[in-house]
Amino acid sequence: MVNNVYDLVTRTMEQEFPGRVAFRWVEDATGTVKEKTYAEYAQDIRRAAAWFARNIPEVEGKRVVLLSRNCYEYGVNTFGAVLAGAVLVTMNQKKTWDELSWELELAEPALILNDGVDYGCRDQLEAAYGERLRPMDVWKDTAPGGLEKKIDPNALMVMLFTSGTTGRSKAVMLAERNFFTVMQMHVAMGDHLLDFKHRQLPEDKNDVLSNFAILPLFHLGTFICLFSWPFKGWALNLCSDLRNFYRDLGLMHSDSIAVAPVLMESIYKDVKRGRADKLNGLWNPCGSSAMFDSEMLLGLVENGMYITQCYGMTETCGDGLVNYAQAEPHIRALGKPDGHCEYKLDETGEICIRGGCVMLGYYKDPEATAEIIDKDGWLHTGDLAREDEDGYYYMVGRKKNxxxxxxxxxxxxxxxxxxxxxxxxxxxxxxxxxxxxxxxxxxxxxxxxxxxxxxxxxxxxxxxxxxxxxxxxxxxxxxxxxxxxxxxxx
CATH class of the missing domain: 3.30.300.30 (ANL, C-terminal domain)
Structure with a gap:
């Protein structure tokens, strides 16, 4: 299995699946669907990598920040930046200036690529970082360049900020090995999706699936799809605004969708009220690190949907527990260990994870890093759970709550x-x-x-x-x- 970014682009995208669609999105100006194949995607990644290498002095290790809604260029810049030797940093462009300026000062960006939209603090952003601001497609007129396999698998490659439900977000440092350790779980999940489709939809012989990416790409839950979906040559259908959810879903058939609790509830209401046609054939809502009402999940299953649930966190690159159960009592569980890392409940019932998925640490915060990763390498998630006789973990609560x-x-x-x-x-x-x-x-x-x-x-x-x-x-x-x-x- 591919285990690095260079091979993902040069082998998987360019050699295995060049003609398959990598991205779709609805162009607001025309209301029509646009597509990019993996061959086109890889060429743009080469353009971006060449542009970064030429325009960022001593590019190795320099920070490239993305401040943008979901768009095709997000993926191009992600791989272009890291293949050039830079560190890719994602941020929530809708945060207040107090929050955003703090994160930018911490990251010390060489460049900030942005979509040009004013999310409430555009004036402050331009005043503070004007000379470092560039459009998301800054590389568009650059000729595609050569790529080198030079990423250190154990060195900092990407920084993502935690969601911060109780205080300041922390910058999580992730290496290439973190992402490709987790890919084993994602590839297995893709196999489960195809197995379900073959059983439930035998008349549909198409083995190429698509994922509706509505959750923001700055968050790991969607960002990880930039790595996982190319493995099988599958497509990401991008939606940049929740207000366009039904429009975009109606124009782009999607098999799967990663959902937060509010979106799972919305899908359930559509199904329950006989409005499933609005979902345009969507059949796999995937919940992530949340406690969902089992009655709601069972209702979706009874109406032909296949529920998958993943438990993980930014600090474990999304790795953790997986739940494929479609019935009581296990459908309400977080899931079982995916088998690619080590898992345990400590004496307090806290979920602990150890292995290649565990982050390098919090950027410039060794104290917080030491609080979450112990001397034996166990990452303490802060989530309290219980384990049943079948090996399923059930959430009890959040330790810090x-x-x-x-x-x-x-x-x-x-x-x-x-x-x-x-x-x-x-x-x-x-x-x-x-x-x-x-x-x-x-x-x-x-x-x-x-x-x-x-x-x-x-x-x-x-x-x-x-x-x-x-x-x-x-x-x-x-x-x-x-x-x-x-x-x-x-």
Missing amino acids: LIILGTGENVSPEELERKLNACPEVQECVVREMGKKIGALICCAEEKQAEVRAFITGLNRTLPLYQRITAVEFSTEPLPRNAMGKLLRR
């Missing part, structure tokens, strides 16, 4: 949130410490607040004293989430 009471008891907010979400009037909620009380911030309609309070009163009667929710705040507006759709706790 635990509410530690003055009496010494630990309360899992996620457990209480699941109970609160059983109330039909609760749209979404976050349980956290409020003063010295266990509190809940709940989104619901104003006229339903009394019903929710009554539900909480009844719920409290079933809970031990130390777990009871004694402070409640309401919001009629959706609760704040990060770019991946996870509720913010701060």
Whole structure:
């Protein structure tokens, strides 16, 4: 199996699948679908690599930052930059200037490639980094150049920032070996998808699948697809704006989609309400590192969908647990170890991972690195789980989210949130410490607040004293989430 970027481009893209479609996207100006084959993609990667090598002095190790919505050039710049010897850095272009400027100062970019859109801090970006800003297709008039196999598999190649649901994001340092360790899991997952398709859709002889990439490419969950989908010569159908979700999905048939909880719920509602035709044949929603309602997942399975779930984190390059179960009791699980790295639950029940997937560390933060990776090389994920007799891991909660009471008891907010979400009037909620009380911030309609309070009163009667929710705040507006759709706790 290919185990490096150079071979992925020169062998897989250029020799194995040159005529297959690598990317599709809908051009906003015309509303038509545009395509790029792997041969065209590889030629543009060669252009980008040549441009970076010529225009970044002493390019080796220099940082190239991408600030852009999902687009074809994102993939070109990713491989072009690292093949030239630079370090590729992805960032969330929609962050506030306070957050973005902090990350840029940390990364010290030689270049910032951007899509030219003002996401709220364009003036500050131009004032601070104007001479280093370039368009995403800066290389378009450059002749394709030669490529060299020179990436050190154990050296820093890519930096991605954590989602930061409770504080400042950290810059995760990943090497080439991290990505290609994880590819073993992704290739196996692709085989599972084809097996399902052959069983359920025997009349469809097409073994070339496509993935609808709606989650942002700056996040590992989508970024990793730039590496994994070329392995089988499959296509990424790019969507740059959630508001165009149904338009783009309708124009580009997609087999698979990586989803955050809110998107999984939206797909479920479409299926449940008889609107599955809006999904244009989509059949594989893939959940990632989230706890999904098992009733919802079973409902999707009953309507012909194949649910896959992956558990991982940026710090493990997305590697971790995989769940192919389509029925109770295991469909609600995070999954089983994928077999390519080592996994265990420590004495506290925390999921720990060791192997080639584990990051190099947090950039310029050795203290935080030492807190998460122990002396024996085990990465402590911060997620608490239990393992059943069949080897499936089930999420219990997030270690850093635990509410530690003055009496010494630990309360899992996620457990209480699941109970609160059983109330039909609760749209979404976050349980956290409020003063010295266990509190809940709940989104619901104003006229339903009394019903929710009554539900909480009844719920409290079933809970031990130390777990009871004694402070409640309401919001009629959706609760704040990060770019991946996870509720913010701060």
